[in-house]
Amino acid sequence: MKPWVQLDAATVPGGATRLRLMQRGDEFSIMLGSNELMNSRLSGSEQALADLASQRMAAKARPTVLIGGLGMGFTLRAGLRCFGPEAEIIVAEIVPEVIAWAHGPLAPMFEGCLDDPRVRIVTGDVGHLISANRLAYDAILLDVDNGPEGISREQNSGLYDISGLKRAWSALRPAGVLTVWSSGPSPDFTRRLRRGGFSVEEVKVRARANGRGARHVIWVATKAG
Secondary structure (H helix, E strand, O other): OOOOEEEEEEEOOOOOOEEEEEEEOOEEEEEEOOEEEEEOOOOHHHHHHHHHHHHHOOOOOOOEEEEEOOOOOHHHHHHHHHOOOOOEEEEEEOOHHHHHHHHOOOHHHHOOHHHOOOEEEEEOOHHHHHHHOOOOEEEEEEOOOOOOOOOOOHHHHHHOOHHHHHHHHHHEEEEEEEEEEEOOOOHHHHHHHHHOOEEEEEEEEEOOOOOOOOEEEEEEEEEOO
């Protein structure tokens, strides 16, 4: 088996651990320390972030969607497919090098979607875009950590506490949808979502697009009231 080769590394703003872009043959991995955040062969649950949000949304001719985390582009590509030709999709990525990787060694995986006129890439904290905009989004899709806690950077914990969830509720339009990716369940987070004003589904999704692999969890939280 071919060995893994490190192509590049980056420091997460406000974090102590470095991201590493790894390659083995035609397989890519983004690592945070010793933890794998994403792998080019495991795209199923990341795509489901967009698919599940689209299925739960009321019909919108021109939805505005905020994605937290660019990663390897799986959620973005799924969003372009399922949110329609008039969608506006804003992707917030706090690590500039991740955006550079998308234009560089990972470009074949993005299949040109960064040039789609529906897409706007913002270098910055998705939490700031949530806090600064009220009734701005029809969907918010979060895949910035391995679960509802600040793993990649401590400040991300503010996305998942009760105050952060109330900010997300305020940023969503009526019947808007928040989806959150996790490697595993968290009953406490489910309870916080309900306290934050959401009706909640906890959906188990396989890691691979072919329905195989580990079971990941996606919270589908619809703005109630």
